[in-house]
Amino acid sequence: MKKQNYSELISLKKKVGLLGSVSELLGWDQEVNMPPKAAEIRAQEQGVVAELHHQLFIDPKIGKLIKNAKKEKLTKKELANLNEIEYDYKKAKKIPSDLVVAFAHTSAKALEVWKEAREKNDFNSFTPWLNKTVKLNKKYAKIINKKRDPFEVVFEDYEKGINVKEVDVLFNKFKEEIVPLIEKITSIKKIKNNLSKKKIPVDKQKEISLYVAKLIGYDFSKGRLDESTHPFTSCYGRITTRYNEGWISAILSTIHEAGHGMYEHNLPIKHYGTPLGQSRSLSIHESQSRYYENHIGRSKEFWKKILNKVKKTYDINISLDEMYKLINIVEPSFIRVEADELTYSLHIILRYELEKDLINNRIKINEIPKIWNAKMKKYLGIVPKSDSVGCLQDVHWAMGGLGYFPTYTLGSMIAAQLNYKMKSEIPNYNKKIEKGDFKEINLWLNKNIHSLGCQYSTQELIKKATGEKLNVKYYINYLTEKFTKLYNL
Amino acid sequence: MKKQNYSELISLKKKVGLLGSVSELLGWDQEVNMPPKAAEIRAQEQGVVAELHHQLFIDPKIGKLIKNAKKEKLTKKELANLNEIEYDYKKAKKIPSDLVVAFAHTSAKALEVWKEAREKNDFNSFTPWLNKTVKLNKKYAKIINKKRDPFEVVFEDYEKGINVKEVDVLFNKFKEEIVPLIEKITSIKKIKNNLSKKKIPVDKQKEISLYVAKLIGYDFSKGRLDESTHPFTSCYGRITTRYNEGWISAILSTIHEAGHGMYEHNLPIKHYGTPLGQSRSLSIHESQSRYYENHIGRSKEFWKKILNKVKKTYDINISLDEMYKLINIVEPSFIRVEADELTYSLHIILRYELEKDLINNRIKINEIPKIWNAKMKKYLGIVPKSDSVGCLQDVHWAMGGLGYFPTYTLGSMIAAQLNYKMKSEIPNYNKKIEKGDFKEINLWLNKNIHSLGCQYSTQELIKKATGEKLNVKYYINYLTEKFTKLYNL
Numbered sequence: 018m019k020k021q022n023y024s025e026l027i028s029l030k031k032k033v034g035l036l037g038s039v040s041e042l043l044g045w046d047q048e049v050n051m052p053p054k055a056a057e058i059r060a061q062e063q064g065v066v067a068e069l070h071h072q073l074f075i076d077p078k079i080g081k082l083i084k085n086a087k088k089e090k091l092t093k094k095e096l097a098n099l100n101e102i103e104y105d106y107k108k109a110k111k112i113p114s115d116l117v118v119a120f121a122h123t124s125a126k127a128l129e130v131w132k133e134a135r136e137k138n139d140f141n142s143f144t145p146w147l148n149k150t151v152k153l154n155k156k157y158a159k160i161i162n163k164k165r166d167p168f169e170v171v172f173e174d175y176e177k178g179i180n181v182k183e184v185d186v187l188f189n190k191f192k193e194e195i196v197p198l199i200e201k202i203t204s205i206k207k208i209k210n211n212l213s214k215k216k217i218p219v220d221k222q223k224e225i226s227l228y229v230a231k232l233i234g235y236d237f238s239k240g241r242l243d244e245s246t247h248p249f250t251s252c253y254g255r256i257t258t259r260y261n262e263g264w265i266s267a268i269l270s271t272i273h274e275a276g277h278g279m280y281e282h283n284l285p286i287k288h289y290g291t292p293l294g295q296s297r298s299l300s301i302h303e304s305q306s307r308y309y310e311n312h313i314g315r316s317k318e319f320w321k322k323i324l325n326k327v328k329k330t331y332d333i334n335i336s337l338d339e340m341y342k343l344i345n346i347v348e349p350s351f352i353r354v355e356a357d358e359l360t361y362s363l364h365i366i367l368r369y370e371l372e373k374d375l376i377n378n379r380i381k382i383n384e385i386p387k388i389w390n391a392k393m394k395k396y397l398g399i400v401p402k403s404d405s406v407g408c409l410q411d412v413h414w415a416m417g418g419l420g421y422f423p424t425y426t427l428g429s430m431i432a433a434q435l436n437y438k439m440k441s442e443i444p445n446y447n448k449k450i451e452k453g454d455f456k457e458i459n460l461w462l463n464k465n466i467h468s469l470g471c472q473y474s475t476q477e478l479i480k481k482a483t484g485e486k487l488n489v490k491y492y493i494n495y496l497t498e499k500f501t502k503l504y505n506l
Numbered sequence: 507m508k509k510q511n512y513s514e515l516i517s518l519k520k521k522v523g524l525l526g527s528v529s530e531l532l533g534w535d536q537e538v539n540m541p542p543k544a545a546e547i548r549a550q551e552q553g554v555v556a557e558l559h560h561q562l563f564i565d566p567k568i569g570k571l572i573k574n575a576k577k578e579k580l581t582k583k584e585l586a587n588l589n590e591i592e593y594d595y596k597k598a599k600k601i602p603s604d605l606v607v608a609f610a611h612t613s614a615k616a617l618e619v620w621k622e623a624r625e626k627n628d629f630n631s632f633t634p635w636l637n638k639t640v641k642l643n644k645k646y647a648k649i650i651n652k653k654r655d656p657f658e659v660v661f662e663d664y665e666k667g668i669n670v671k672e673v674d675v676l677f678n679k680f681k682e683e684i685v686p687l688i689e690k691i692t693s694i695k696k697i698k699n700n701l702s703k704k705k706i707p708v709d710k711q712k713e714i715s716l717y718v719a720k721l722i723g724y725d726f727s728k729g730r731l732d733e734s735t736h737p738f739t740s741c742y743g744r745i746t747t748r749y750n751e752g753w754i755s756a757i758l759s760t761i762h763e764a765g766h767g768m769y770e771h772n773l774p775i776k777h778y779g780t781p782l783g784q785s786r787s788l789s790i791h792e793s794q795s796r797y798y799e800n801h802i803g804r805s806k807e808f809w810k811k812i813l814n815k816v817k818k819t820y821d822i823n824i825s826l827d828e829m830y831k832l833i834n835i836v837e838p839s840f841i842r843v844e845a846d847e848l849t850y851s852l853h854i855i856l857r858y859e860l861e862k863d864l865i866n867n868r869i870k871i872n873e874i875p876k877i878w879n880a881k882m883k884k885y886l887g888i889v890p891k892s893d894s895v896g897c898l899q900d901v902h903w904a905m906g907g908l909g910y911f912p913t914y915t916l917g918s919m920i921a922a923q924l925n926y927k928m929k930s931e932i933p934n935y936n937k938k939i940e941k942g943d944f945k946e947i948n949l950w951l952n953k954n955i956h957s958l959g960c961q962y963s964t965q966e967l968i969k970k971a972t973g974e975k976l977n978v979k980y981y982i983n984y985l986t987e988k989f990t991k992l993y994n995l
């Protein structure tokens with residue numbers, strides 16, 4: 018009775034959260050199951066749910082309850098929940114509905130134009146739509162806070178616990194150290210191995226994907242594994258992978274998504290729908306998938322455990338050392354999603370620098386191809402042979418999302434820092450991975466990340482887990498050590 | 507502009523309908539895909555969607571728009587739509603929310619108790635909950651219309667286009683003719699064939715299910731076929747079947763559900779969410795599934811088309827005549843869902859008579875087992891060896907649904923009447939089935955049933971399609987002719 022406003026607020030927010038998860042199911046089903054001619058109804062269903070979700074989200078009742086709940090005697094956790102709810106509510110309240118509509122219409126059209134532009138390698142046809150997208154982002158930033166750097170504002174939609182100045186420092190330091198490392202490696206003769214191109218039947222691949230997901234601790238009583246065009250995690254931790262991009266890619270995608278999925282599964286269900294039951298941020302989410310993908314899925318220890326089963330199931334022959342080299346080949350390439358572990362983050366930094374300059378009017382839309390190619394040359398030593406495999410390759414900007422990219426690399430950085438800490442805290446860490454024993458690793462992540470939801474800010478969460486704020490040295494040291502050894506530098 | 511109220515009403519109703527179809531997806535996913543530990547969240551999601559659906563359904567705005575739309579110059583079709591909307595709205599408005607809650611709570615608990623009672627063959631433990639259920643149905647009927655026979659009121663929730671007096675006449679006539687026919691058949695030595703018990707691998711069964719669904723015209727660009735514990739159709743005509751009850755049952759279930767699915771697929775999509783875009787009634791829906799299941803799926807012509815493929819795929823050997831006999835064996839049995847085509851409807855009539863007497867206080871709850879068994883003896887010549895396979899076998903009453911059962915048999919009756927009409931209108935009807943050419947049949951059903959949604963009442967629809975109201979003679983004649991020939995009576 019004492020915290021009546023808080024309780025009422027939470028029960029309202031749970032409804033909003035549940036309606037959000039209904040929308041997730043509509044989306045999941047669309048990607049995984051939906052027959053093509055059901056698309057029209059599905060779009061209408063999504064529209065109705067989105068409208069109701071928005072109405073509930075900005076219901077003035079929530080504003081009143083927030084105000085009154087502040088006067089109640091709340092625990093620290095409850096207060097954290099309240100603050101998160103207030104942040105979301107106040108921001109949502111500022112956004113005029115015509116801007117929401119403009120974003121939806123523009124991104125729908127921009128997506129269409131972008132697809133054709135990429136296909137035809139015609140950046141010019143995309144420029145008016147990218148221009149509209151950037152303008153809408155600027156307008157949005159101004160409405161939210163006209164005094165701040167607009168990139169800071171849009172970036173906060175994806176990661177509000179690390180500020181842009183911090184990101185600049187992290188990314189610059191990373192470039193400084195890793196660009197020379199890549200140069201050194203690319204000057205060496207390349208490892209050639211065509212085994213990764215071998216076609217493996219889907220049912221065999223599925224068998225291995227299920228095996229590795231289960232092995233690392235993904236809980237199939239809460240989630241499931243399906244196939245989709247692009248791997249993703251949604252709907253209370255359901256994961257998808259794809260089998261048509263090669264068997265190594267399929268395994269790594271499964272492990273990556275299982276990392277996301279386990280985070281979702283371990284969020285405290287009693288807080289489902291409220292910030293305490295939600296993932297902290299995109300960077301933290303990505304840290305979970307990258308941790309499993311890179312520190313487990315690309316480690317020699319893990320492959321020591323799974324290689325025999327993979328070899329037998331896929332009828333291939335390769336030694337552990339060769340396999341380890343194969344999944345860790347460094348080779349600068351044009352396409353971000355196909356990049357290796359070492360070069361990947363430079364693809365991200367390039368995009369981050371460009372989108373920041375774009376929204377701040379430091380560069381013009383039509384300069385993008387030139388600048389893109391110059392940065393590719395500078396960071397990776399190669400120049401895309403066309404814009405299709407250059408500045409037109411990603412969907413993010415076409416969808417209206419400026420400021421999303423950096424969360425991928427922030428995730429990798431956090432992952433490396435978590436990995437470093439776990440190594441020091443969990444006895445026989447490598448041995449346990451070799452044995453496929455992930456119990457302690459999962460408990461550690463659950464305790465230090467998953468179970469905490471949005472109780473702490475991103476930086477607080479990292480500090481509580483590892484003893485310090487996000488520090489790029491762990492990522493740099495990990496990469497340097499690993500690839501120096503691998504390439505005998 | 508002239509019909510502004512009508513237009514606004516329709517757009518509101520579409521929202522309500524779309525939210526209903528969202529709830530269908532939640533349910534479909536639960537049966538087909540959902541991992542067990544996602545159940546808790548799913549129940550909460552369903553709760554939120556149901557609550558919003560109900561709020562929108564009885565929004566006073568709808569009442570006002572109905573009133574104003576009546577003054578607008580509407581077409582006949584629009585008027586039909588308006589009348590259906592008004593009927594639903596007025597009824598929903600009458601139901602107090604505490605009754606809805608009581609129904610939900612009682613059926614949840616009753617379901618649990620029923621499951622255990624059935625397992626332990628303990629009817630007494632179920633009586634208090636069946637009692638509550640019957641009482642709630644009476645209370646509901648009184649609220650809707652205290653002057654009418656309460657069974658008429660609850661029956662209208664499932665079929666409002668055929669009245670109970672008509673059903674009585676149809677069912678009594680049916681009993682009169684068919685009970686003696688069954689007696690005659692059961693006095694003859696039984697056909698024995700163990701081939702139906704052969705275990706066929708699921709992937710082979712799935713192959714045949716996909717084949718027959720496609721053959722009869724089920725559109726996989728709109729729907730899909732999955733596996734579930736109980737076969738059902740939902741979510742814009744998606745169908746399920748089951749493979750663990752024998753290969754014949756799987757094929758017939760698939761055909762049955764495909765009949766439902768094609769109805770859903772052919773409803774006019776531009777009216778989706780409003781009565782003009784909705785199926786007419788449960789009886790009409792069931793007429794579509796029973797038409798395909800009985801008049802196609804159990805016909806010699808159809809098996810002439812598919813038998814070779816089935817034999818090859820399942821590695822079995824059987825002649826067409828033997829196969830036709832096998833799928834049409836008449837054998838009185840205890841379980842409704844396993845009953846053959848001839849005895850099935852007597853299971854239904856038994857239940858119909860019981861539930862009608864129950865709600866009208868003509869019998870007491872504790873008399874059910876006795877009356878059940880006496881009717882089984884009278885109609886089918888057998889007495890269940892326990893209540894588990896007698897009056898405790900079905901979920902319907904436990905779920906609170908009195909008045910649902912008769913729609914199954916009404917569906918079979920309508921199907922026979924449609925079949926008779928099609929035979930006379932479609933040239934070379936039997937030959938076309940033999941060839942697997944369902945184009946004209948599907949066009950006929952589409953034109954006369956599917957595309958009309960709720961434009962006409964059930965009886966009007968039947969009359970428009972066949973030239974007369976529902977007449978049981980077509981069903982009786984069809985069964986008599988078929989089984990007299992089959993059993994050389």
